[in-house]
Amino acid sequence: xxxxxxxxxxxxxxxxxxxxxxxxxxxxxxxxxxxxxxxxxxxxxxxxxxxxxxxxxxxxxxxxxxxxxxxxxxxxxxxxxxxxxxxxxxxxxxxxxxxxxxxxxxxxxxxxx
Amino acid sequence: xxxxxxxxxxxxxxxxxxxxxxxxxxxxxxxxxxxxxxxxxxxxxxxxxxxxxxxxxxxxxxxxxxxxxxxxxxxxxxxxxxxxxxxxxxxxxxxxxxxxxxxxxxxxxxxx
Numbered sequence: 001x002x003x004x005x006x007x008x009x010x011x012x013x014x015x016x017x018x019x020x021x022x023x024x025x026x027x028x029x030x031x032x033x034x035x036x037x038x039x040x041x042x043x044x045x046x047x048x049x050x051x052x053x054x055x056x057x058x059x060x061x062x063x064x065x066x067x068x069x070x071x072x073x074x075x076x077x078x079x080x081x082x083x084x085x086x087x088x089x090x091x092x093x094x095x096x097x098x099x100x101x102x103x104x105x106x107x108x109x110x111x112x113x
Numbered sequence: 114x115x116x117x118x119x120x121x122x123x124x125x126x127x128x129x130x131x132x133x134x135x136x137x138x139x140x141x142x143x144x145x146x147x148x149x150x151x152x153x154x155x156x157x158x159x160x161x162x163x164x165x166x167x168x169x170x171x172x173x174x175x176x177x178x179x180x181x182x183x184x185x186x187x188x189x190x191x192x193x194x195x196x197x198x199x200x201x202x203x204x205x206x207x208x209x210x211x212x213x214x215x216x217x218x219x220x221x222x223x224x225x
Contacts, residue, residue, distance in 0.1 A: 002155065033212065043156070043200065043215040056210025090155060097211055101146070104155040 003027065004093050004105035012111045018079040021108045025072055025093030031055070032074040033094075033102055034066055038087040049074055050097040081112045115139050117216035119201045124222045125191055133186045133219045135201030145177050145184045146202040146213060156200055159186070188221075196223045 003026035013019055025032050034046040045058035049068035060066075063081075068074040078085060088109050092102035116138045125131040137145065144163035148156035162168055162177035162184060174187040186199055198218040205212055 002157070031211075035213075035215075042217040043202075043213075045212040045214065048210050048212060050210070056207075056212050058212060088153070092213075094211075101158050101161055102213060103158065104148075106155050109153075 002103040002105065004091060004103055006089075006091050006105035006108050008108060009106065010109050010111075012113065013081060014113055015081055015083060017081050017112075018077065019081065019110065021076045021078070021089050021091075021110075023074045023076070023091030023093075023105055025074070025091075026103055029093035029095050029103075030072065031094045031097050032068055032072070033092040034060075034074070034076050035090045035092065035104075036087050037090060037107075038084075041087075043090070046076070048097070055097050078110070083112050086110055086112045115203075115205070115214050117201055117203055117214055119199075119216040119219045121217065122220040122222070124224060125188075127191055127193060127223055127225050129191050130187065130189050131191060131221065133188075133199050133201075133221070135184045135186070135216060137182050137184070137201070137203045137214075137216075139203040139205050139214055141205040141207035142179070143204040143206045143211070145175070146204060147173075147175050147184075147186045148200040148202060150198045150200055150218065152198070159199075191223050193223050193225070196221060 046060045048056040119135045147159040150156040160175040201216040202213040
């Protein structure tokens with residue numbers, strides 16, 4: 001158990017819908033990272049927040065957005081969902097923003113039908 | 114550009130030693146991570162190299178050569194439970210933000 005929690009574990013929805021994935025970092029960690037893992041793409045970095053501020057951005061679609069709240073939990077919002085958005089979404093956390101070990105949550109499995 | 118290459122799959126025998134290689138090209142490179150991932154589960158941290166050389170941790174060792182853009186993960190005394198995907202990830206830090214750039218993973222099958 002890494003100490004990172006994610007909800008929900010599984011999500012099934014339809015194309016065109018919007019969903020919110022939630023992540024709570026390990027106690028004391030200020031950085032949260034979001035990754036997408038699909039079968040053909042491997043783990044892809046989406047976005048990083050540090051203490052409420054966006055710090056790094058990867059290949060995140062415009063239909064996706066994220067934020068980190070004052071209590072340091074983070075939410076990833078996915079809208080206008082397409083079949084290709086079906087994937088495992090992982091959240092990871094680390095104490096600071098420079099490159100230390102990132103600890104991953106159990107993931108949210110999203111299925112878009 | 115940013116690129117991480119590692120073999121797609123490997124097979125080894127229980128009790129043996131296996132070496133998984135990784136080459137990388139990353140801007141803002143800070144260090145090299147190895148993670149283990151069982152199917153459908155979260156990646157779990159195995160090792161981190163920031164300086165050149167070998168880091169040993171029990172049955173697992175990892176090596177880094179920054180000048181060659183090369184790393185390997187060495188697994189000794191293989192056990193059946195070591196069957197998993199092994200992910201090489203380069204850490205990249207710039208503009209006060211950091212991320213991990215992952216390879217596609219090496220699927221290791223350990224056979225009796």
